[in-house]
Structure formats: C-alpha cells, structure tokens
Amino acid sequence: MKIGLEIHCQLTSLKTKLFCGCSSDYRGKTPNTFVCPVCLGLPGSLPVLNEKAVELAVMVALALNCEVAPQTFFVRKNYFYPDMPKNFQISQYDVGGSIAIASGGWVGFLVGKTRKTVRLRRIHLEEDPGKLFYHGTIDTSPYTLVDYNRAGIALLEIVTEPELEAPAEARAFLQKLRSILEHLGVSDGGLEGAMRCDANISIEGGGRVEVKNISSFKDVERALTFEIVRQRDLLKKGVKIQTETRHWDDVRRTTLSLRVKEEEQDYRYFLEPDLTPVRISQEMVELLRSRMPELPDARKERFLKAYGLPEYDAEVLTSDRAMADFFEECAKLYDKPKAVANWLMGDVLQCLHSLEVDIDQAKLAPQYLAEMLKLMDRGDISIKIAKKVLWEVMKHGKSPSTVVREKDWWRITDLQTLEGYIAQVFKEYPKAVEDALVDEKTIHYLIGKTMEATGGKADPELTNALIRKKLSQMKKGS
Amino acid sequence: MEPYKLGAWEISQKIRNRELTARECIVSFLSRIDSLEPKVKAYVSVLREAVLKKAEKIDKKVKRGERVGMLAGVAVAVKDNICTKGVKTTCASKILENFVPPYDATVVERIEAEDGIVIGKTNMDEFAMGSSTETSYFGPTRNPWDLSRVPGGSSGGSAAAVSAQEAPLALGSDTGGSIRCPASFCGVVGLKPTYGLVSRYGLIAYANSLEQIGPLARGTYDCALLLSVIGGYDERDSTSVNRAPRDYTRSLGKDLRGLKVGVLRELIGLGTDEAVVKAVLECASKLEEMGALCQEISLPVLSYALPAYYLIAMSEASSNLARYDGVRYGYRTEVDLDWNQVFSKSRREGFGAEVKRRIILGTYALSAGYYDRFFLKSLKVATLIKRSFEKAFQQVDVLLAPTMPLLPFRLGEKIDNPLALYMCDVDTVPVNLAGLPAVSFPCGFHQGLPIGAQVIAPPFREDLALQVSFAYEQAAAFKGRTPTL
Known part of the structure; x- marks a missing residue:
C-alpha cells in the first residue's frame, strides 16, 4: 500500500493575504466582507506578492530539510470552480520554466515506537480559494453559497512522496509536521481549516485514488481507513479499482466519486504574467536560518538532556508544540519531570481525547497539574483521587485544591x-471477615471494600494497619 | 475659437490664465459630442453631470488662486477597458454591460490628480480583440475621415474621439497595436509605452504580458503631456518598473541632426499598400532633410511575429477571461441551473464570436501536448525578436516603419475573414513582443485617408520616439488638418 499526502497549510501568522492587503483574520466574519478587488479577482485588478509569505515559506523549507530555489515563479492553474474568483489559481508548479519555492526534503517521525522517514517532493506557495457552503451535503444541496473571505489567504502546499504505508503513519507524520510548523510559528493548526489535506492511495493491484476535502488531520486517518476497506472489498469482488478523484464527506464519513481518470483536468499551467520572478538570495536564506526557533527534534534532544526523559517520552511530547510547552511550564513548577511526562502522556491525554480538545484549549493549566502532583506527594490525596481531581479540573477549570476542598476528597487519616x-x-461482609481470620491473604478484600466505602479517600496503609489490628483483636477475643 | 478645437496644453494654459473656464471647455466638448456622436459613435458612455461638477471645482480652485494640475480642465476620453470608479466599464462586451468597478485604474487616478476630467468611456473591440472596433457589442465606431470606414482598433473609439475633436486627449491600450492602429487610421498621434512604464492596474486584461495603456492626441506635444501624467512606477502593478518620473514634453523640439533612423525593410515589403510604402519612404526622406541619418535595417525574424503574438495573446486571454462566469458580476444567464451549466451558458450568451474564437484557440494552445509546440515556442520567438531589436539598436537610435500595411478599410469589408484581420497587425505586434515603445503619427494622406508611420525606440526611450514624431509634425505639409464632419 502506498499513501502520498498533499498538505495545504495556511500561513496563519501573516496579517494579510498572499496577493493583497486584506486582513487574513477572516474566521467567523460576515461572508464576503474581507475582500477587495484583488482577492475577488475583479476585472483590472493585479496581484502583488506578500514578501513576508516568501520568508515564511523559506523557513518551512529549511525546517523540512528542503532545497530552496534561488529564483521562484508563479503559475496559473486554470480550472473552473465557483470558489475561485478568477477561475484560475495562482500557484507554483514545475512547468514552463517555473520552479516551486523548495524541493526535496524529509520529515522523521515516530509511529508507535518505530522511527520512520518520509521524503518530500516539493513545497509551494499558492492562494487559498473561497469557501463553498452546501445545504446538507454536496450531492443533495439545491444551491451552493460562496464566501470569498478566505480567497487569497496564503497557503503552503507540502507534497510528500508516496511512501506512507498505513493510515496511522499518515496521522503520525501529520502530527509531526504540524508540530514543526507550530514551532516555527508560521501556522496554527488549531484554527479551523488551517491545515487541510488531500491523500493519494493505491493498494496492490489497484489504480491511484485521490481523496480531496479532508479538512482535519483526524479525518485523514478515517478517510484513508475507509478507502482501504472500500478498495479491498472491491478487489475481493473482482472489481478493478480505477484511477479517480473522490470527495471526503466528513458528515457521513464516506468518500464519493468526483471524477474518473478520463475526466481528469488539464490545468493548462503557464507563467503568471502579472507577477515577476522572485529571487531568493543565499544571504536571505542564511539570515532566516539564523532566526529559526528551536524545532521539535532539537527540543527533543534538550528534553533528553535537561529533564532526563526517555527518548519515547521526549519524542511524544515534542510532537505537539502545545504539549511540549505545557510540559516545560509544569516542569518549572514541579521538579519530577518524568512524573509530569507520565501524567501528560497518560491520564491527561485520555481526558483530552474524551473531551475532544487540544491541550492549549483545555481548562487544565500547567500550574494545576503541578499543584495536583504536589498534593499527591504530600499525601493529601491518593493516586485514585488524583485521577478524579484531574477530570474535575479539566471539566470545570477549578484548581485541584479547590476541587479537593469542595468535594471533601482529602485523604482520611x-x-x-x-x-x-x-x-x-x-x-x-461477615463472610469476608471470617475468611480473613482464617487466611490472612484475603484481607485485601476488606481493604478494597473500605477504600470503596470512603470513595478512595482512605489512607491505604493506615487502613491496612487498622484492619489487621481489628482482626487480631477479634482472634484474641475469640 | 471654439474650445473643442484647442489642444490639451492650450486648454489647461487658458484655464490657468483665466482666459477660459473649465466649465466652458467641458460644455463645448459636450455639445460637440452631442452633434457628432450619432455619426461617429466614439463613446460608449458620456459622463455629463459628473464632468460639469468637476469642471466647476477646478474653476473654483483657479479663482481662489490655488495650484491646478497639468491637465487642468482637460477632457480625457478613456477606453472602456480601463476601470473608472462608479462608472460602467464594459470592455464593449455584453458580459460586462453593467459592470461598475468599485475602484479607479491608476492612470485614471493620476489624470484626476492633475485635474484632468474623464469625459466619457470610448468604444472598442470587445475585450480589445480586433483591429476595427467592429467586434464591439455596442456596434462599430466610424472613421471621422470617412464614415463608411473603420477607425481601426481596438482603441477605435479613443482615436475617433480625438480625431473628431470630441476630446483633446484619450487613453487607449495597446496589446498588439490597439493604440497605434487606430491612431494611424484616424490621423492622430498614439503612443504604446515600454512594457512596465505605465501601470496596468485597472486595465481589464486581454494579454497581460504584452499590453500597456498609452495616450492618444492630435499632436505629439499633448501625447507627451499625457504620457508624463500616467507614466511611472505603481506598487500595485508588479510588472511596473521603478524609475524616476519624467516630463516627456521636455525633449520635444530638439532637432534631428545626427539621429540614426533605421527603416525596417521587412515591414515595407510584400503585402503593404503602395500608398503606405510611398508615404513612409517620403517621411524617411523628410527626416533626412531635417538632419537624420536613415538606413535600411533588416530583421528577418519579424516574419514569425504575427503567429507568435496571436498564440501568446490568445493563451493569456483564455485564462484572463475565465473569470467572467456570471457568479460575482457581469452577465448571468436567466436560467437556474447547476453551476457548470450557469458558467457555460452565461459565457455562451455573454461573449461575442471573436472573443470566443480567441478563448478557444488560446485554451488549445495551452493544453497538454500543445503547450511546447505552440505557447512555449511563441515565447522563444518573442525572445528572438527582442534580441534582434537589441541588435538593431546598436546600429541605429530609432526604427521607422508603417503602422498599418493598409489604408482604413470599409466597415464590414474584413469582419468575416478573421485571418485577413489578424494580418493587419503584422507591423504593430513585433513591438509588443519585444516590450518596446513606439509612436504612431500621421505621415501623409492618400485619397483623403490618413496614413500613419511608427517610430520604434529602445526601452524607456519614449523621448526619442516623441522627438522624431514632433519634429516631423512641425514640418509636415498637412499640419493641423482635421476631418470635415
């Protein structure tokens, strides 16, 4: 099985669009109000390149080990679609003397505990189209509405070689990529639609299927898994998998055929005559390189040295910028970094999954986790209670000591x-008492019942001692 | 004298000196327009009320003794593919019949900043695709010298308006000769600037890599004046070249002694009307009399210019015109269909035949499998042409050639034969492929019809081309001749 990805990532740190001065802060705004003649493609308007976008793209290229082109060009990708104001997209492609801003490169990441490297084909800059709104789903909607607020937002397309071999690998790669982009500060993957993905998948004996419209990284794994099942089913039935483009329907979680190979588009690429070649000098590249922030791999190395974390922990934590930031904040306040890592990678991650939030949007602050760990260390709460406290903190955003006080979860001593x-x-439980009097090993049942009766608040050692004491008194008395 | 008979410079001088008011001038042009438009049809729209208000504003400024601009009170006719804020800009197409741009083209802003007054929008070939102004959705413009003949194109309305004294100045656009051709046919001066000298911001694109906005006037001085106003760097156009602004009227009046003029052999060769050849050669002799040194120059590669030009122009056009789909503005078919059908039907109903022909040919030339054979090869031809011009300019200062290979033809004479019409551009397109400046000026008359010659100069040497045109004009026997209407 071969999977290749095309990642579209908005350069969300830019204040303005790629070819005009419109604000890029379009989310949640009244449709078609963040537009101007240029991004609406009005007759007579001309694009002017946002130079900051080029800088950010070069930084991404450096972070992904790519070769930066000394001179880059823009091309027109021609096709009719209502989300495109000009019915062509200003993009980059290796055609007619045009060179994308960067080529080659690779990303290393961890799948489970296995290390994997995926090579990149190219990185290029292009403009985001507008957004289409359907009534219901694409195939049943009686109309289509268009919002051009997004049109012209700077988009970076990152194309991998088809070297991924499982949906889980795709997700792990995307997670790492997102972490790199977030460490660079160029793109906030947490924003709706800031990182989108098209996936190419071919399984043995089948044609190449492209799945478009995957608007979140979580859905990449879902869409790929769906496609593999669908394609394997067809193959079992002896149906040939044809080369086609399919649409991911994230509501129904299925893919729908958009067009088969014969209908594939000829984009008629040619150099964008309204823009001039962009020179990227070696000095500029070196200047940007010198300004690069710490990236996940370097941060991981630091985590190994500074906090003495195992490699796996360091890799997992740095695969998510917000998680790594959280860890470091927390480790400043609580001096057992391994314990922090364990909690983050275990219970905290579990809570985040079931609450469906990212750590930077969660109600858990680093100081809360530190405070909770300290409560445990002081013996004020048991580990069992600590897990309950964590849930309460993450649901309601109250500090651990407030939760413990309000719930009266202090350890009973x-x-x-x-x-x-x-x-x-x-x-x-008289029967259990009888058993315990005969066989000391069964005492744990009584301890467990006592813990249960106290809602886990009982001090386990004290409980143990008291029960033993009571049993021996009973023996003596009998 | 009626103000409409005056040139632009004279008008602004008289207004500044309070010999005339801007209002008087504008009223004079409006009544000239009223009396001639039924015959000439140079304008698509005339801005009657707005221009009077603007004129009054300028008069107030003069009265208060405030500084007024170089074009104070001067009416400027603007080709209808140049955006004017709040004023319909149609490209003479049904598909943009009701399009009102929310912004002004840079050139319009600059004209207004110098107190010029946009008096109306002029007729043109639909989307500037044509050489006769016959493909206009609003019907053809007539040649003021002979109303049964075409004014040339695609800026036929602009040239006719200036020629008929319906405006002292006009703006056109030149993609493959669209300023020079009508200037030649209408007996006026028209300049195609170096690519990158004048901002294209607000010019509705036909073929972006080839076209420039440029001035038309009855005399070289006014032409130079308008170029000085509209030329210069604009950060809104990435292809505009960052150079210091220039006053092109300054170099006028310099004599031609020692100036080396190359007469382009290929463009006076086979297929050129004898009367045109004769007029251009006589013009060369005249220039020699004035001290210029003429020699023949041969650039054989120019024979590939026409097909290369059409392939590039049509290819770019096929992409530029994709945006007219009825979704955001412009004509939209009445029927409620799915979007693909809305696109197709709106375009089928909104575009004229010539526009469709060029979109189809351009789409073909860019398609997979044809790109290298057609589009890429044409770009290579353009590079060769550019180089051969560079070489020529090592030998001579400027080049001289006919603007058009023929005299203004009759309406309907060629419209059904697109190839014959395309052939008319054979002398003008090399300049666009090479990005050079060229001025077309009247160099003679034949049976009452004007003949134009063009002076081609090295990049950003508009001053040289204008210098030649001005010198010749001062000495020409027909100086000051205007059509009888």
Whole structure:
C-alpha cells in the first residue's frame, strides 16, 4: 500500500493575504466582507506578492530539510470552480520554466515506537480559494453559497512522496509536521481549516485514488481507513479499482466519486504574467536560518538532556508544540519531570481525547497539574483521587485544591473516622471477615471494600494497619 | 475659437490664465459630442453631470488662486477597458454591460490628480480583440475621415474621439497595436509605452504580458503631456518598473541632426499598400532633410511575429477571461441551473464570436501536448525578436516603419475573414513582443485617408520616439488638418 499526502497549510501568522492587503483574520466574519478587488479577482485588478509569505515559506523549507530555489515563479492553474474568483489559481508548479519555492526534503517521525522517514517532493506557495457552503451535503444541496473571505489567504502546499504505508503513519507524520510548523510559528493548526489535506492511495493491484476535502488531520486517518476497506472489498469482488478523484464527506464519513481518470483536468499551467520572478538570495536564506526557533527534534534532544526523559517520552511530547510547552511550564513548577511526562502522556491525554480538545484549549493549566502532583506527594490525596481531581479540573477549570476542598476528597487519616468505616465494612461482609481470620491473604478484600466505602479517600496503609489490628483483636477475643 | 478645437496644453494654459473656464471647455466638448456622436459613435458612455461638477471645482480652485494640475480642465476620453470608479466599464462586451468597478485604474487616478476630467468611456473591440472596433457589442465606431470606414482598433473609439475633436486627449491600450492602429487610421498621434512604464492596474486584461495603456492626441506635444501624467512606477502593478518620473514634453523640439533612423525593410515589403510604402519612404526622406541619418535595417525574424503574438495573446486571454462566469458580476444567464451549466451558458450568451474564437484557440494552445509546440515556442520567438531589436539598436537610435500595411478599410469589408484581420497587425505586434515603445503619427494622406508611420525606440526611450514624431509634425505639409464632419 502506498499513501502520498498533499498538505495545504495556511500561513496563519501573516496579517494579510498572499496577493493583497486584506486582513487574513477572516474566521467567523460576515461572508464576503474581507475582500477587495484583488482577492475577488475583479476585472483590472493585479496581484502583488506578500514578501513576508516568501520568508515564511523559506523557513518551512529549511525546517523540512528542503532545497530552496534561488529564483521562484508563479503559475496559473486554470480550472473552473465557483470558489475561485478568477477561475484560475495562482500557484507554483514545475512547468514552463517555473520552479516551486523548495524541493526535496524529509520529515522523521515516530509511529508507535518505530522511527520512520518520509521524503518530500516539493513545497509551494499558492492562494487559498473561497469557501463553498452546501445545504446538507454536496450531492443533495439545491444551491451552493460562496464566501470569498478566505480567497487569497496564503497557503503552503507540502507534497510528500508516496511512501506512507498505513493510515496511522499518515496521522503520525501529520502530527509531526504540524508540530514543526507550530514551532516555527508560521501556522496554527488549531484554527479551523488551517491545515487541510488531500491523500493519494493505491493498494496492490489497484489504480491511484485521490481523496480531496479532508479538512482535519483526524479525518485523514478515517478517510484513508475507509478507502482501504472500500478498495479491498472491491478487489475481493473482482472489481478493478480505477484511477479517480473522490470527495471526503466528513458528515457521513464516506468518500464519493468526483471524477474518473478520463475526466481528469488539464490545468493548462503557464507563467503568471502579472507577477515577476522572485529571487531568493543565499544571504536571505542564511539570515532566516539564523532566526529559526528551536524545532521539535532539537527540543527533543534538550528534553533528553535537561529533564532526563526517555527518548519515547521526549519524542511524544515534542510532537505537539502545545504539549511540549505545557510540559516545560509544569516542569518549572514541579521538579519530577518524568512524573509530569507520565501524567501528560497518560491520564491527561485520555481526558483530552474524551473531551475532544487540544491541550492549549483545555481548562487544565500547567500550574494545576503541578499543584495536583504536589498534593499527591504530600499525601493529601491518593493516586485514585488524583485521577478524579484531574477530570474535575479539566471539566470545570477549578484548581485541584479547590476541587479537593469542595468535594471533601482529602485523604482520611483520622483514626476514629477510619475505624467507623471499617466497623461498617466488617458488619456488611461477615463472610469476608471470617475468611480473613482464617487466611490472612484475603484481607485485601476488606481493604478494597473500605477504600470503596470512603470513595478512595482512605489512607491505604493506615487502613491496612487498622484492619489487621481489628482482626487480631477479634482472634484474641475469640 | 471654439474650445473643442484647442489642444490639451492650450486648454489647461487658458484655464490657468483665466482666459477660459473649465466649465466652458467641458460644455463645448459636450455639445460637440452631442452633434457628432450619432455619426461617429466614439463613446460608449458620456459622463455629463459628473464632468460639469468637476469642471466647476477646478474653476473654483483657479479663482481662489490655488495650484491646478497639468491637465487642468482637460477632457480625457478613456477606453472602456480601463476601470473608472462608479462608472460602467464594459470592455464593449455584453458580459460586462453593467459592470461598475468599485475602484479607479491608476492612470485614471493620476489624470484626476492633475485635474484632468474623464469625459466619457470610448468604444472598442470587445475585450480589445480586433483591429476595427467592429467586434464591439455596442456596434462599430466610424472613421471621422470617412464614415463608411473603420477607425481601426481596438482603441477605435479613443482615436475617433480625438480625431473628431470630441476630446483633446484619450487613453487607449495597446496589446498588439490597439493604440497605434487606430491612431494611424484616424490621423492622430498614439503612443504604446515600454512594457512596465505605465501601470496596468485597472486595465481589464486581454494579454497581460504584452499590453500597456498609452495616450492618444492630435499632436505629439499633448501625447507627451499625457504620457508624463500616467507614466511611472505603481506598487500595485508588479510588472511596473521603478524609475524616476519624467516630463516627456521636455525633449520635444530638439532637432534631428545626427539621429540614426533605421527603416525596417521587412515591414515595407510584400503585402503593404503602395500608398503606405510611398508615404513612409517620403517621411524617411523628410527626416533626412531635417538632419537624420536613415538606413535600411533588416530583421528577418519579424516574419514569425504575427503567429507568435496571436498564440501568446490568445493563451493569456483564455485564462484572463475565465473569470467572467456570471457568479460575482457581469452577465448571468436567466436560467437556474447547476453551476457548470450557469458558467457555460452565461459565457455562451455573454461573449461575442471573436472573443470566443480567441478563448478557444488560446485554451488549445495551452493544453497538454500543445503547450511546447505552440505557447512555449511563441515565447522563444518573442525572445528572438527582442534580441534582434537589441541588435538593431546598436546600429541605429530609432526604427521607422508603417503602422498599418493598409489604408482604413470599409466597415464590414474584413469582419468575416478573421485571418485577413489578424494580418493587419503584422507591423504593430513585433513591438509588443519585444516590450518596446513606439509612436504612431500621421505621415501623409492618400485619397483623403490618413496614413500613419511608427517610430520604434529602445526601452524607456519614449523621448526619442516623441522627438522624431514632433519634429516631423512641425514640418509636415498637412499640419493641423482635421476631418470635415
């Protein structure tokens, strides 16, 4: 199985669009209000390149180990589609003397515990089209609405070689890529539609299928998995997989055929006559290289040295910029970094998944996690309670000590109180008490029941001691 | 004298000196327009109310003793493919019949900044595709020298308006000769600037890599004046060249002694009307009398210019005109269909035959498998032509050639034979492929019809071309001749 990806990533750190001065802060705005003659492609308007976009693209190219072109050109990609104001997209492509801004390059990442490298084919700059809105889904909608606020937003297309071999690999690669882009500060993957993806997939004995319209990285794995199942089913039935383009329907989570090979478009690329070649001098490249922030791989190395983390932990944490930032904040406040890493990669990640939020949008602040760990260290709460506290913090955004106080989850260390609970348990489970009197090993049942009765608040060691004491008294008494 | 008979410079001088008011001038042009338009049909729209208000504003400025611009009170006719804020800009096409741009082209802003007044929008071949102004959706413009003949094109309305004294100045656009051709046919001066000298921002594109906006006037001085106003760097056009602004009227009046003029052999060769050849050669002799040194220059590669030009222009056009789909502005078919059908039907109904022909041919030339054979090869031809001009300019200062290989033809005479019409551009297109400046000026008359010659200069040497045109004009026997209407 071969999977190749085309990632479209908005350069969200730019204030303006790629070829005009319109604000790029279009999200949530009234449709068709963040537009001007240029991004609307009005007759007579002309594009002017946003030079900052070129700088950001070069930085991405350097971060992805690409070769930066000394001179780059823009081309027109011609096709009719209502989301494109000019019915052509200003893009880059290796045609007619045009060279994309960067070529080659590679990204290393971890799939589970296996290291994998994927080579990149090219990186290029292009303008984002507008956005189409359907009533319901694409094939049943009686009309299509267009919002051009997004039209002209600077987009970086990153094309991989078809070297990925499983949907999970695709997701792991995208996660790493996103982390690199976020460390560079060029693109905020958390913004809706800021990172989108087209996937090419071919399985043994089948044609190449391109799946378009995958608007989140999570959906990449879903769409690819769906396609593999669909294609394998067809092959089993003896149906040939034809080369085609399909549309990912994220509502119904299926793919629909858009067009087969015979209908493939001829984009009639040619040099954009309204723009001049862009020279990228070696001095500019070196200047940008010197300004590069710390990237995930370097950060991982630092995590190994500075925090003594195992390689796996360091890799996982730095695969997500926000996670790595969270870790470092927390490690400043709490001096056992391995414990922080364990909690982040375990319970915190689980909570994030079930709440469907990213760590930087979660209600858990680094100081809260640190505070919780300290409560545990001081013996104020047990690990069991700590897990419950974490949930409460992440749901309601209250500090751990507030949660513990409000819920009265302090560890029970008061002898009288504990003895009361134990007496109650002994009364409820006379058979277990009898067993324990005969076989000491069964005492754990009684401990467990006591813990249960206290909602996990009982100090386990104290409980153990008190139960033993009570049992031995009973033996003596009998 | 009626103000409409005056040139642009005279008008602005008289207004500045309070010999005339801007209002008087504008009224004079408006009444001239009223009386001649039924015959000439140079304009697509005339801005009657707006121009009076602007004129009054300028008069107030003069009265208060404030500084007024170089074009104070001068009416300028603007080709209808140049955007004017709030004023319909149609490209003489049904598809843009009601298009009102929300912005002004840079050249319009510059004219207004110098207190010039856009008096109306002029007729043209649809999307500037033609050499006769007959492909206009609004019907053809007539040649003021003979109303049964075409004014040339595609800036036929602009040239006719200036020729008929319906405006002292006009703007045209020249993709493959669209300023020089009508200037020649209408007996006026028209300049195609060096590629990158004048901002294209606001010019509705036909073939971006070839075209420039340029001035038309009855005399070289006014032409130079308008060029000085519209020329110069514009950050909104990436292909505009960053050079210091220039006053092109300054070099006028310099004599021609020692100036080396090359007469382009290929362009006075086979297929050129004898009367045209005779007039251009006489012009060369006249220049020699004035001290210029004429020699013949041969550039054989020019024979490939016409097909290369049409392939590049049509290819770019096929892409430029894709945006007219009825979704955002312009003509949209009445029927409620899916978007592909709306696109196709709107375009089928909105574009004229010549535009469709060029879109289809251009689409073909860019298609996979044909790109190298047609488009890329044409670009190579353009490079060769550019180089051969560079070589020529090592020998001579300027080149002289006929603007058009023939005299103004009759309406309807060629419209059904596109190839014959394309052939008319044979002398003008090399200049566009090479990005050079060229001025077309009247160099004689034959049976009452004007003949134009063009002076081609090295890049950014508009001053040289204008110098030759001005010197010749001062000495010409027909100086000051105007059509009888």
